[in-house]
Structures are given as structure tokens and as C-alpha cells.
Amino acid sequence: MTTHGTEWAMRSTACFVGERSRIHLGLQIEEGMKPSRPTRMTATPDLEKDGIVNCNPCSFRHPGDGQLRMVPTPRHPSRGPSAILSRPPQRSLSKFPLQADHLSTGTHAIAGESPTRINTRTASMLPRMACRSSRGPRVLLPFLYPSLFGANGGSIPRAGMAAGKGTRRSSTESTAPKTDSGATRLNPTPDDYSMPYFADKARLTIHAGPGGHGCISFLRELFLEDGPPNGGDGGHGGNVYIQAVHGETSLHKLSRRRAVRAERGKSGQGSSRGGPRGEDVVITVPVGTIVRELGRDDPEAENRFLQEREKRNMWKRKRNREPIPVEEDEDGEPIEDLTRAKWMLYPGMSSSDAKRVELPKLPHRDRILQQPQAPLQLDLSRPSPQPILLVAGGLGGLGNPHFVTKGVTKPMYATRGEPAMSMEIELELKLLADIGLVGLPNAGKSTLLRALSNSRTRVGDWEFTTLQPNIGTVVLDNNKGRPMLTSYRRVSDRASKKDIFSAPEEPEPELERRTRFTIADIPGLIEGAHLDKGLGIAFLRHVERAGVLAFVVDLGARNAVSALKALWNEVGLYAQMREEEEHGRRRQADIDRSAGMGAFDSKDTTFWPSAMGDDYSGPSVNAGGLHIAGKPWFVVATKGDLPDTQENFAELREYLAAVTRGDEPHPSGVEGAWTEDCNVIPVSAIKGQGTDRVLHWAVGLLDG
């Protein structure tokens, strides 16, 4: 093969939110069939407002006539779907300006990334890049970016820019406006969707602010050279709080962070000026977040513990008349007295004076905020009216005026600020929806969600179209185009107090009119999902707390009864796994607590693990999966419009009637599971037929 030098230019657009880093792009150059060694290229991005960066264009020369292909680098494997490689028309590298027009003549390739991460703005630029393609390998699969290869090839719209946004729509609407390609709202093109960022797990280390140091200072004036002490106190360190709020929907912002730090308290100053306290930090999380402590580092509590142990040992040795050994560190140096380390001495003091100085007893100080008991467990299933304390900041040190006594009128010492506590926490979001849709992939869950609500979840005729949970809200009122349903939500049970002498009556539930309810659509489950097949069963956590489960089965695909049994099997196994996990966690907490109490015989309970936090309400252990199987459920049989589905439907209805009668066991096999009224509703979600019945039935089950 004859080789001649070819100039190439590269432009790259990648999604980087809030990061000022360098982009590393791997570049693999293929000459014929033999790929040459990958070349690393680094470009410094210009950060734009919205997290889209345009790399500085760079150019290079390659002595081959092969194809050029972008490959994701190991450092950023999931980032940056886009880079454009172009062969410029001119030979001279210095001459060509890297304009978009030049790209039309070149080979281009785009390294794909997981569609879950794709930024809609970046995605909207992809079709523009694709249409410039003339030759070269199409690395971008039609599966990942169907919009580039689809019939209408439109751009992916941004979240909230729905086709028909702002128009109210009936839940049973079947004649939605059609586009040129024949797509409707319920049968959209694969690119007609919105996919906000989503993460349901995050791990953080939170650091409270350490306290500022007290100040050693003395009044100095023109005719008063040796005035009284006037050192200010140090400010307290900032605290870290957590608060569940309605506006948040995902943990993706927190999942990108490693640590959260509150500000440290400022040190005190002369003229009795106290240091300002450090600023607090409030972490806002979505409602439905569970917070678990993984570990903590509390130097103050550790110090207290060590001091108490030292005191006990001294007392024991004195009683037995044993010599008191000087503790030494690894280098043979005597370990500094723990209490002495809490003091600051006047900087102008000589070292011999510093050794001789007699320090007073540390004053006892009451904390305004106690550190939460370990291990911290919070279930933020309701919006928190007030921020909840996670770690409290260290106390500020005391200035030297605090230590004035009759004998010591000019104390040359002050106390240091307390060191800060840090805690490692795990956040897990379990979306709180009233109805959870569970089904095999491609069963029509997302289409059903679109038909029931105004959701713009992605629909496509392939498995695993949905890769993250979606929540749709059904607004119930008598406004035009919305379902007219009267539903009541149980707020609390309250005992009737009409007449104290009459016999006690049944408690009356306090009801509140329901104006809306939510439906969660999760990625499809396949048989063996509990063995991590498909996308696994972890997404079931988002329907675990739903009031009602709706099993979506496709009448046109396979035997509906076996599909339902397979789904229940996975759900039952998930429920059991969750209960075992919870059991293990509680046992570990008990072990930690008993071990801690044995080692540390003190009334102070702030350091050692105590009982599980009262707020935490995980599934009851050893219930055999009943916390999910005990929920009311029903089946939605979709794709009823397809031919020859009647028989499948009739068989499913027969089976469910037998389950309700008790002739057949619950499909999960869990003893005592809910079988009061197992119903199946046939629908054609794509035509919006039968969906009103689904709403009525779901609301009936929700109301109990």
C-alpha cells in the first residue's frame, strides 16, 4: 500500500458539567485492516455555561491513508460521545481554519457512550454531525442514537420541550396529532423523549468544620504597656445538615462529589474580638432518600475515651504500687500528654518556659448540638420541615481572659478549637410513587405511562429502552382533559372522642382528598434478573415502597400467565434479598453496639453505636418477602389491539380468578400474600384504549 501524509483536524464536543479538566481522547488510526497504536491527544476545553465544552481544535499529521476512529479512553470511559475528525481540504496545516464547513468533506466518527449519560444538548448536536458523514466507519450504533439513522432523523429535544408541551391532554386520548412520519404522542419516534440526569446512589464523606482557636493577647496602649488579657474566643465550626425537599428528584449531583465540608470557625483575635463561626452546609436530597452511616471519625470522642482509659490505668497502678511507664511513640519520643495538646501557648515563650508552664484544668463545656448517635440511619420518606443534623462542628477555643485567676493574672495560654468530626455516609434513593409498573422488557410499560400521564419517557421497539426510572404524575380534577376521579388519601388514624363515657369506638381514619398520584416506570425485568441478568433487579427499589403494583404483560409476546409468574418470582426474590440485607445490617449494628459498650464503660453514648435510629423503617426482617407480596396488585394486559391475543387474555383472566378464589397459590409463592381481588385489565396503550379503567382500578386499590 502506498502511504502518503494526510493532515487531519479534530474538534471535540463533550459533556463536562462543572469540571475544569483536560479531556483525554484516545485516537486509534487504522491503516486498512491493521489498526496502528492508539494515540493519546489532550485538549483543554473552554467551559461554556451549561456543561458543554468545545475542545480547542487540534490538528496532526499521520503518514497513512487509513481510517481514523475515536475510542473512549480508560480515564473517561463514559464521557464525551463526540469528536469530529476531518480531513481538511488544504495540505498546509497552518492554513486551514477549523470551521464547521470543512468538516463536510472529511471522514468523521463519533465514539458512542452509554445512552443513560448522554446530555440532551450534546445529543441534539449529533444529528448535525451525522448528516455531514460521507464515508468512514459508523461507530455510533443506530441502537444508541436512533435519531441519527431514523426516518425523520430529527434532533433529540431537550427535557421539557415536549411535542405538544403546554397542551392539556386527555388520559385516554387516541387521536394525538400525527407528524409526517405517522408518529403520535403514544407511538412516538424513538428520539421523542426527555431523559433527565438520574442517580439513585451516592457515597459521601462529610466533614464538619473544626473550631477556631482562642487568642492569647494583652491590652497594649500608649500609657499601658502591660495591660490585661484580651484574647477573643475562636468561632465554632460549621455543621452539616441534610434535608429532604420536594424540588430534588435525583442524587446525581451528590454522586459526583466525594466530600462535603462545612467551614471552619475563625480564630479569635486581640481586643476581645471573637472569631466568626463557620458556615453550615445543608445537603438537599429528594424525598425518599435513605441515609446510612458507614463509619465516622470523631477525634473528640476518641480523646475522651483515651483519657478515661489512661485515668483508670493510673489509678490501678497506684493501687498496686506499680511504676507509671512513660508512653513512647514509634521513634522513642515520649507521647505528648493528650490534655496538653489542647492548649496553645504564647508564641513568644521560650521552650524552657513552655515546658515549665502549669496549665489549668480544661474547663467543662456544654455542647449546644450533640453529635447524632451512631450508626446514623435516616429514612427521609417525607419532606423534612427542618434540616437534620449529620455532624456538628467543633467548639471554638477559649481566649486567654477565661483563665485569669487570683494567682495568674496574665495567662499566656488559650485553648485550641476542637477538631472536626467526619462521617462517611451512603445515600440511597427509593423513589416514592403510588403505583409501580413492573414488566418484562418491551411489554409496553413506558407507552402505558405516557397514556396515563403527561410523561415523555422513551418508547422504542427494542428491549431495555428504559434505562432509568421515570415518574409520571396523574392529576385528578374536573378540569378539561384530566381524569375525573374522586379519591381520598389516608392521612392518619385518629380515635373518636365524642363522648368519654360511651364505649370506645373504632378509630376513624383521617382522609384527605387526593388531587394527584404518581406512577413509576422502571427498566424491564427478565427471568434471572436476580442473578444480575439484563439490568438486574436493583431498580425494584423504586417500586418497593409503592402503594400498589401494576404488572404489565404483553399479550402479543408469550404466554401471559408464565410471564406474570416469572415477574413475581423476581419480585419475591428481591423482597427476600432486601429483608436478608436488612437483617444483616441490624445484626451488625447490635454487634457493634455490644462490642463498643464492652470496651468503653462510660455513660457517653455519642461515640459508640447505639440502637438503630428511630426514624429508620426498613422492611421487617424474616417476613419472607411479604413487605412487597403483601401489597395490592393487578395486571395490565397490553397490546390488546394485536390479533389473536384473546386466548392468551382469557387464560390469564382464568388464572387470576383462581388465585383470588384461593384455588391457585399467589404467583410469588409467598404465604399470606395479597390475593383479595386479582384483576386483569386489557388495554391498548398505543391507542389509548382501556387506560381509564386502569386509572379507576388503581385509585380504588390506593384508597383501600
Ligand SMILES: Nc1nc2c(ncn2[C@@H]2O[C@H](COP(=O)(O)OP(=O)(O)OP(=O)(O)O)[C@@H](O)[C@H]2O)c(=O)[nH]1
Ligand atoms: N400494538 C401495540 N403496540 C404497543 C402497545 N404498547 C406499546 N407498544 C409498542 O411496544 C414497543 C415497546 O413499548 P415500550 O413502551 O417502550 O415498552 P417497555 O415495556 O417500556 O420497554 P422497556 O423500556 O424496554 O422495558 C413500542 O414499539 C410500542 O410502540 C400497544 O398497546 N399495542
Ligand SMILES: [Mg+2]
Ligand atoms: Mg420502557
